[in-house]
Amino acid sequence: MVSSSSPPDSGFNVAIIGAGIGGLGFAIGLSHLGVPFTIYESAPAFSAVGAGVGLGPNALRSMDLIDRRFRDMYMKIATGNLKPEKKHVMMEAMRLEEGLGEGEEWWGQGVWGSERFERTGAHRKDLLDIMTSFIPNDAVRFSKRVANMRQENGAATLVFEDGQVVKHAAVVASDGVKGASRRVVLGDQYPEAVEPKYTGKYVYRTILPMKESKEILGDLATDAKMFMGEEGNLSTYPISEGTQMNMVAFKRDKSEWEGKEFTYEVSREEMMEDFRELGADQRLLKLLSYASPMRWGIFHHPITPTYYNSLICLLGDVAHAGGPHQGAGAGQCLEDALILSRVLGKLYQSTSSILSSASPQRTRAVEAAFQAYDETRRPRAQKQVKTTNECGEVYNLRGEGVAGDIVKAVENLNNRFEWIWEHDLEGDVRAVEERFSELAELMQGKGTAEEVSAVTTMAVEEYARL
Secondary structure (H helix, E strand, C coil): CCCCCCCCCCCCCEEEECCCHHHHHHHHHHHHHCCCEEEECCCCCCCCCCCEEEECHHHHHHHHHHCHHHHHHHHHHCECCCCHHHCCEEEEEEECECCCCCCCCCCCCCEEECCCCCCEEEEHHHHHHHHHCCCCHHHEECCCCEEEEEEECCEEEEEECCCCEEEECEEEECCCCCCCHHHHHHCCCCHHHCCCEEEEEEEEEEEEEHHHHHHHHHHHHHCCEEEECCCEEEEEEEEHHHCEEEEEEEEECCCCCCCCCCEEECCHHHHHHHHHCCCECHHHHHHHCCCCCEEEEEEECCCCCCCEECCEEECCHHHHCCCCCCCCHHHHHHHHHHHHHHHHHHHHHHCHHHCCCCCHHHHHHHHHHHHHHHHHHHHHHHHHHHHHHHHHHHHCCCCCCCCCCHHHHHHHHCCCCHHHHCCCHHHHHHHHHHHHHHHHHHHHHHCCHHHHHHHHHHHHHHHHHC
């Protein structure tokens, strides 16, 4: 087995750009399968910054299929709802406005979830600490910001801001919603799809001690809640083994987002007024006062015609960033990591004789792997982008069939998540490996010219239908 930390420029080595949840999950998968890789991270160290992250059943199954130890380690630090009877509840609806809806007929019956769902959440830093423990030190290059990326002579070339130039057999970019790799993959054919789009919502975030959360919310602090209003909503849930609470406050915004950055600071008074003007309950305003007055714009990629361009492939938010409303973003990154690592593992094991040096045959084999991943993952991931925006509208008591009715909103939410949680990931693994084998045969010249042409034009035809 070749070491996963084999240096670039020496045979087959996959470059991974970005060390977030998606990039690290993918690296764990490659390491487990013995596929050589090198991670390039622009920061000087693995990230120690973050907020709460929630993972559903599909995310846990992805962990399990990537490396069984991954899920086991995560479950040791994961936090669910603190009340045992709320084990299978994703969230419980409350009103944002003063009084939270207490005394209304629906009060106490606003939960959504599933018997097959078990809520788990963690501090993002704790999750990343687990993930980085799988990565060999010599497989990571820190303080490496990509200045240019190009494909030439059967290899992908990375040029860094510090002047270093390296070549890799393939590049998997997981550089986030603003990632420059998106332009490399899409810019020539689909320039209008490159830039992320503002969704018309921004958030304030904070993590506060559970002790203080209980002093403010009382018994309501122990389990995940969604406080719903027509112009904003606020979510809370426990993390860090119940010692902390994650809070995110969402505000609708009719203005265009200004500036290139996705965050900007406002005064504390502006932040508080954002929710005072909505009539938010005084307890929620007190929670909000713990947040830094930093507005985080929610941006997404509503359309992505393809996730790859020859030897360069997109993974995670750079491919399919969506809003956080369904709590599925991290899980979709882990699904990407599972499927892409498995198909590259299949490539590495089945075509090793052509991988050691750049050649048209190696290029076609990598393209076959990336296309199989694209066909398997992109429809599902893009559906999550679309439906998460719909979910955000439900939290604002809007959207089809809801129209200000919190009972109808809860009914909608109880029928919304099954397709995300119960997906057959084992089936996806089988499908991507089988599809790779089919495509590899076509691209290595065993198919007809018409079949090969059909393979290479599929993304263009699909985009025309969007």
